[in-house]
Amino acid sequence: QKEVEQNSGPLSVPEGAIASLNCTYSDRGSQSFFWYRQYSGKSPELIMSIYSNGDKEDGRFTAQLNKASQYVSLLIRDSQPSDSATYLCAVSEGGGADGLTFGKGTHLIIQP
Amino acid sequence: ETGVTQSPTHLIKTRGQQVTLRCSSQSGHNTVSWYQQALGQGPQFIFQYYREEENGRGNFPPRFSGLQFPNYSSELNVNALELDDSALYLCASSYDRGTQYFGPGTRLTVL
Numbered sequence: 001q002k003e004v005e006q007n008s009g010p011l012s013v014p015e016g017a018i019a020s021l022n023c024t025y026s027d028r029g030s031q032s033f034f035w036y037r038q039y040s041g042k043s044p045e046l047i048m049s050i051y052s053n054g055d056k057e058d059g060r061f062t063a064q065l066n067k068a069s070q071y072v073s074l075l076i077r078d079s080q081p082s083d084s085a086t087y088l089c090a091v092s093e094g095g096g097a098d099g100l101t102f103g104k105g106t107h108l109i110i111q112p
Numbered sequence: 113e114t115g116v117t118q119s120p121t122h123l124i125k126t127r128g129q130q131v132t133l134r135c136s137s138q139s140g141h142n143t144v145s146w147y148q149q150a151l152g153q154g155p156q157f158i159f160q161y162y163r164e165e166e167n168g169r170g171n172f173p174p175r176f177s178g179l180q181f182p183n184y185s186s187e188l189n190v191n192a193l194e195l196d197d198s199a200l201y202l203c204a205s206s207y208d209r210g211t212q213y214f215g216p217g218t219r220l221t222v223l
Contacts (some may be wrong), residue, residue, distance in 0.1 A: 004154070023163070034212075035212075042216070042217075043200075043202055043215060043216050043217045044155065044202070044214045045114075045214070046211065046212075046213060046214075049211055088154055088155075090154075091171055094148040099145055099147070099157030099159075099160055099168055099170055100145070100147075100155070100156075100157060100204075100212060101157070102147075102154030102155050102156070103154050104152070104154045104156055
C-alpha cells in the first residue's frame, strides 16, 4: 500500500524565519510530487510541483526532492502569519490513473 | 481561484439515502478526479475520469460511482449512505491527467 508520511505538528515558527516541512513516501515508482496548502475549512491550493531530484524555487518557496531517500521537503523563507495553514504532501506515479496519494498534512503556525 | 466549481456547498442526508455531487472543471481541462477528505486527514483518491471514461479508482466500494459528461463536467454518486461517508468531497481538474487543481469542495453530513 502506498503511504506518504508527514509530521502532523503543529510546527511553530517565528515570523521571518524559515519553515521546513518534510515528507517521506513508500512507493519507489512515484514520479510526481506536489505540495498543497490548505487553510482551515478550505480546499487544497497548489503551492509547488517537483519531478526531478534537486531543488526547485518559486518566490519564497523551495521544494527539494531526493528520490533515492524517498524524501520531499518544502522550505518557506521569510515566513508570514498568512503562511499559517496545513501543508499537504502528495505523490503520484504519473499518468494520473492512480490519483494523488496524500499525507495527513503538517499544521504550520507562524508566530508574529 | 482555480476555475473549478462544485455544487452544492453543503449537504445533509440521512443514512441509507443517495447523494449526487457535481463538479465543473476548469476551462480547457479534460480530466476530473474525486477525493474524500475526512476531518484531520489528507484527501483520499476515489476515482478519476479522463475523456468521459473511468481512468483509475482508489479503494472505495462500488456504491461510489461517477460520470463525466462531454463538456468534461462530472458527477459523484454515493448510494446507501453511511455515517462514515460524512466528509469534505473534493473535485480536482487537470489537463491530460496532469497537475490537479481543486475546487472548493462539498461538505456532506450523514445523520
